[in-house]
Amino acid sequence: MARILCLRSAALAACVTITAPANAFWWGDNCAGCAEACGSRPTPAQTAVDHVHSLYCINRQWPSPYVCPDRVNAHAPFNTMVSNGWRRQNLMGSHHFKQDSTELTQAGELKVQWIMNQAPPAYRRMFVERSVDPQVTSTRIETVTKYAERIAMNGVVPQVRDTTIVSEGRPAGTVDFVNTQFRENMRVPMLPAGAFENE
Structure with a gap:
């Protein structure tokens, strides 16, 4: 039983380590001024319970955290095309x-x-x-x-x-x-x- 708990704790710790870069990307400064639509930024997980709770909050707010960066990335090519057009003009x-x-x-x-x-x-x-x-x-x-x-x-x-x-x-x-x-x-x-x- 102790070994199973130890393995579960190690797996949760690995999850926290792996998901940290993803959280940094989606919850970072990529919202381009629409932080209200993205919701509150979760705090780093300190324990397994905190990590599960933060994942629950992220899933509950879906797709808001992902809409803002997608909109920014969708608009970026148009701004580049307008700039290149005026440069040729x-x-x-x-x-x-x-x-x-x-x-x-x-x-x-x-x-x-x-x-x-x-x-x-x-x-x-x-x-x-x-x-x-x-x-x-x-x-x-x-x-x-x-x-x-x-x-x-x-x-x-x-x-x-x-x-x-x-x-x-x-x-x-x-x-x-x-x-x-x-x-x-x-x-x-x-x-x-x-x-x-x-x-």
Whole structure:
């Protein structure tokens, strides 16, 4: 009998040791501000009776302790996607700069103006496409910063940094040339000759 009690005590002690990391995860600071929904945090079990009681409390409050971390983990990818989308939207590519990278093109100036004045305040950050030459990258960042400081409203300090995202845009002159050639070479809409002769 003493041996059975000793084995049961050892098994309960092992349970307490094994479940400690799980309790630390689910009852830790993963609730992201919804501690009331998660319920009260159980205290570490001191005896086998305390451990059984704490397990009873956890089972009684199920699934509240698990809902909060699941919600946080479900929302995290969406926040990342929104952040990446705004990083691409506010990306300054090589076609936004003139040849020496010390001046912005008209398209670059318009883009900086839109970011500083029209974009939501939380996303008024500019990202410069990283060049192979670090000196060119730093020159472009300095160029964007100076222009943004000149047009900034309410003394807002512009946030400019480099990024590894590659801009997929093209110079505005190239786009205008393609559209102009398309319009100039359009065929005149007319019916073929002799279309109504058989009527």
